Amino acid sequence: MTATLPAQASRTLTHLDHLEAEAIQILREVAANFARPIILYSVGKDSSVLVHLARKAFYPAKFPFPLVHVDTTYEYPELIEFRDWFVKEIGAELIVHVNEAAIAEGANPYSLGTAKCCGLLRTQALVGGLQKLKVDAALGGARRDEERSRAKERVFSFRNKFGHWDPKDQRPELWSLYNPKVDPGEHMRVFPLSNWTEFDIWHYIEREKIPVVPLYFAKEREVYVRGGTLIPVQSNVRALPGEKPELRRCRMRSLGCTPCSGAIESDADTIPKIIDELFSFRRSERENRVIDHDQDGSMELKKREGYF
Amino acid sequence: MQAAQERSALRFSTAGSVDDGKSTLIGRLLFDTKGAYEDQIEAVKKSKVNRSGREMDLSLLTDGLRAEREQGITIDVAYRFFATPQRRFRIADTPGHEQYTRNMATGASTSDAAVILVDALKGVSRQTLRHATISYLLGIEHLIFAINKMDAVGWSEDTYGAIRSELERQSRRWAGAKFYFLPVSALDGDNVAWRSQQARYYNGPSLLELLETLEVSPAAAPFRFPVQYVTRPGDGFRGFAGRVASGAVAKGDEVLVLPRGRRSRVKEIVTFDGSLAKAGEGESITLVLEDEIDISRGDMLVAADERPALGRRFAAELVWMAEEHLEPGLTYLLRAGTKEVYARVVAVEWLLDPESGEQRSSEAALGLNDIARVVVETTEPLPLDPYRTCRETGSFILIHPRSNRTIAAGMVVEVIRREREKKDLGFALGPVTAGERVERYGHLPAVLRSQDPDGLERALFEHGALVLRWAGAVPAALEEAGALVISESEGLEVPVENPLAFLESAGILLPRDDFSGGEGI
Numbered sequence A: 001m002t003a004t005l006p007a008q009a010s011r012t013l014t015h016l017d018h019l020e021a022e023a024i025q026i027l028r029e030v031a032a033n034f035a036r037p038i039i040l041y042s043v044g045k046d047s048s049v050l051v052h053l054a055r056k057a058f059y060p061a062k063f064p065f066p067l068v069h070v071d072t073t074y075e076y077p078e079l080i081e082f083r084d085w086f087v088k089e090i091g092a093e094l095i096v097h098v099n100e101a102a103i104a105e106g107a108n109p110y111s112l113g114t115a116k117c118c119g120l121l122r123t124q125a126l127v128g129g130l131q132k133l134k135v136d137a138a139l140g141g142a143r144r145d146e147e148r149s150r151a152k153e154r155v156f157s158f159r160n161k162f163g164h165w166d167p168k169d170q171r172p173e174l175w176s177l178y179n180p181k182v183d184p185g186e187h188m189r190v191f192p193l194s195n196w197t198e199f200d201i202w203h204y205i206e207r208e209k210i211p212v213v214p215l216y217f218a219k220e221r222e223v224y225v226r227g228g229t230l231i232p233v234q235s236n237v238r239a240l241p242g243e244k245p246e247l248r249r250c251r252m253r254s255l256g257c258t259p260c261s262g263a264i265e266s267d268a269d270t271i272p273k274i275i276d277e278l279f280s281f282r283r284s285e286r287e288n289r290v291i292d293h294d295q296d297g298s299m300e301l302k303k304r305e306g307y308f
Numbered sequence B: 001m002q003a004a005q006e007r008s009a010l011r012f013s014t015a016g017s018v019d020d021g022k023s024t025l026i027g028r029l030l031f032d033t034k035g036a037y038e039d040q041i042e043a044v045k046k047s048k049v050n051r052s053g054r055e056m057d058l059s060l061l062t063d064g065l066r067a068e069r070e071q072g073i074t075i076d077v078a079y080r081f082f083a084t085p086q087r088r089f090r091i092a093d094t095p096g097h098e099q100y101t102r103n104m105a106t107g108a109s110t111s112d113a114a115v116i117l118v119d120a121l122k123g124v125s126r127q128t129l130r131h132a133t134i135s136y137l138l139g140i141e142h143l144i145f146a147i148n149k150m151d152a153v154g155w156s157e158d159t160y161g162a163i164r165s166e167l168e169r170q171s172r173r174w175a176g177a178k179f180y181f182l183p184v185s186a187l188d189g190d191n192v193a194w195r196s197q198q199a200r201y202y203n204g205p206s207l208l209e210l211l212e213t214l215e216v217s218p219a220a221a222p223f224r225f226p227v228q229y230v231t232r233p234g235d236g237f238r239g240f241a242g243r244v245a246s247g248a249v250a251k252g253d254e255v256l257v258l259p260r261g262r263r264s265r266v267k268e269i270v271t272f273d274g275s276l277a278k279a280g281e282g283e284s285i286t287l288v289l290e291d292e293i294d295i296s297r298g299d300m301l302v303a304a305d306e307r308p309a310l311g312r313r314f315a316a317e318l319v320w321m322a323e324e325h326l327e328p329g330l331t332y333l334l335r336a337g338t339k340e341v342y343a344r345v346v347a348v349e350w351l352l353d354p355e356s357g358e359q360r361s362s363e364a365a366l367g368l369n370d371i372a373r374v375v376v377e378t379t380e381p382l383p384l385d386p387y388r389t390c391r392e393t394g395s396f397i398l399i400h401p402r403s404n405r406t407i408a409a410g411m412v413v414e415v416i417r418r419e420r421e422k423k424d425l426g427f428a429l430g431p432v433t434a435g436e437r438v439e440r441y442g443h444l445p446a447v448l449r450s451q452d453p454d455g456l457e458r459a460l461f462e463h464g465a466l467v468l469r470w471a472g473a474v475p476a477a478l479e480e481a482g483a484l485v486i487s488e489s490e491g492l493e494v495p496v497e498n499p500l501a502f503l504e505s506a507g508i509l510l511p512r513d514d515f516s517g518g519e520g521i
């Protein structure tokens, strides 16, 4: 074959262009290979980016995935408000799933502890929801840079009949050749943002003007100060003995349930300020999530059980 | 930071034997570029384990595959990220144990450069050569040898020189790659993120400077576009979504649709952000063509005058990745680009010893971590480029039909044509092209086998297929004439029940209405 060198491409692809093109390719692979794919929509910034990429991938058609939100019932009101507005704005289909049985039995972090509560209201609810909807592929916004155990995660991550992840038995993943094969009852978790970092997410949100939940931006909020973590005051958050609400200028770096995810003190009320802050304030973003470090290696544990 | 966003990232893999200092080196890169978070650094400072003899054991920052090794947990490729004002980086960190050819190959498959550690105290080891060979085999362009622990040999020029010349001697078998050598101390940081004064005989850049400035070459193939998905919003729009595997395409370009061989022109290059005049390698786009041609997922649009070879038989280098051995008679699933077909490994020509570079013959079936030159045969013709020309259109994976596991990864060497047999058959092919035959009969050529050949022949005939029976070895030309050949001894086994549905799912019979059934494969 006489290969001539390719003509100069129309433009030089930047780092973000590459990440975008890769994510779009992955989203299309999911649409082409699965019968009942969904997007696990947590309403957080990564989810917002994922949904935006899905819109791009199938343009001018609508993206062929419903959004599934696992609602723990301990969500921030701003988050629910944003969710409903955003979904309507882009004309997507939303399915909200709650672990009704656990809620009926009164699951809450105070009596069960955060690990167990999270296991019931997020992990089990998620696994149950996927089974009920007969989902064979669940797209999620997780990134490899988030946490140690995620660094080894595949883009196409196989889950067995119980929704469990076996870190010892992952399929090799080479080039952009993903293996989408699952038998009935099994499913695939797919992470198009695997190679993105927190910086990339914010840069992209800024570049593409993607709307995100206002909780990410700093403003004065009433909080309980718990160790190094600020817990915003909400009706379903209980004060510990002696705790008094204080007014602090703060923002959320990663969104979780009201009782278990903390805010950080911050002045960053715009995206460029958030990016600057990430530079000066170099702590991993899940640090303010109570659940991630209440057990040693807790993330790997949760993931094996099916947590996202 | 803006600058780093403007450029494309560099993806590199790291390899080294156990204790060569790979974890320390990565920890050093993360630490000196502030790629590690403060809470992680605090955790390392507080750690009771410290084997470094320094204030802080940087190898712990990457959490150590060590801990995992000791506890017998996953040993696998881990991906890590860091950035400098010049560039962003992704490290594919692969464990150094010699048995992990599989993981090395995985990490290397998406890397542009490889950093291979050599322990100055031990010199070039068998693993060093294994790492370089696998990196080379997977098409990594830049091979960087970091000769580490130079502090422990007093920055000896002789030691460095001896290792370097040994590697240069070996490097002849990795023809075409670019080589770099650096004396470093991961422990103290010399020549890792900053230039050191310790080695006066070395005037080159630090490892980080080198990584910041490496240029990644584009794929050497012309325009290649595997169709991923057909976008049909329902208003008459029909676009072919995919990612440009190599080359570039512009509005008005003539393209060829493979395997059916029809031609058309690009009417529009559609994206969410507006139409483009031109798109190049790596871009995810949607193409609209001027003519109404049947195109579905798995087809490939290529430069009309520079097509890839199309064939059912090809030579490849195969890395075996599973515990279960190759079963010679078994039909596996093969995925190449966006195409999935059935395939068999029909010959194992030799095994490659990645340490010596020697080719050995082998009696035993291919097993975990073996690297072999094989011949693969597929049920349908595939458009393939040599892997050295284009990674995306020259690579494939094999999937076990029962366990669904990815069991092997392959790099195409060349498509094998069966010229001689063609002459043996007493007829010549006229001006009617293979593509036209496919259009007419609604199927691709294939050799089939059945427990009920009569039933199969009848069903295919009724369907309107060009079907023939053949005793003995099937001449290649018969297939090239577009026929479905029912053989007694070879070919794809077709079940007795619902043979047409099976052939349709195998991609041999084309769906009658290509545009009604979605684009699942």
Ligand SMILES: Nc1nc2c(ncn2[C@@H]2O[C@H](COP(=O)(O)OP(=O)(O)O)[C@@H](O)[C@H]2O)c(=O)[nH]1
Pocket (backbone or CB within 6 Å): B016, B017, B018, B019, B020, B021, B022, B023, B024, B025, B051, B052, B053, B059, B096, B148, B149, B150, B151, B152, B184, B185, B186, B187, B188
């Ligand atoms: N003297 C010296 N020791 C080093 C250097 N780099 C690593 N080491 C030591 O070598 C040992 C193995 O290092 P580690 O990074 O864990 O090796 P790995 O198994 O390749 O990841 C540790 O005790 C390190 O402190 C170096 O540049 N100089």
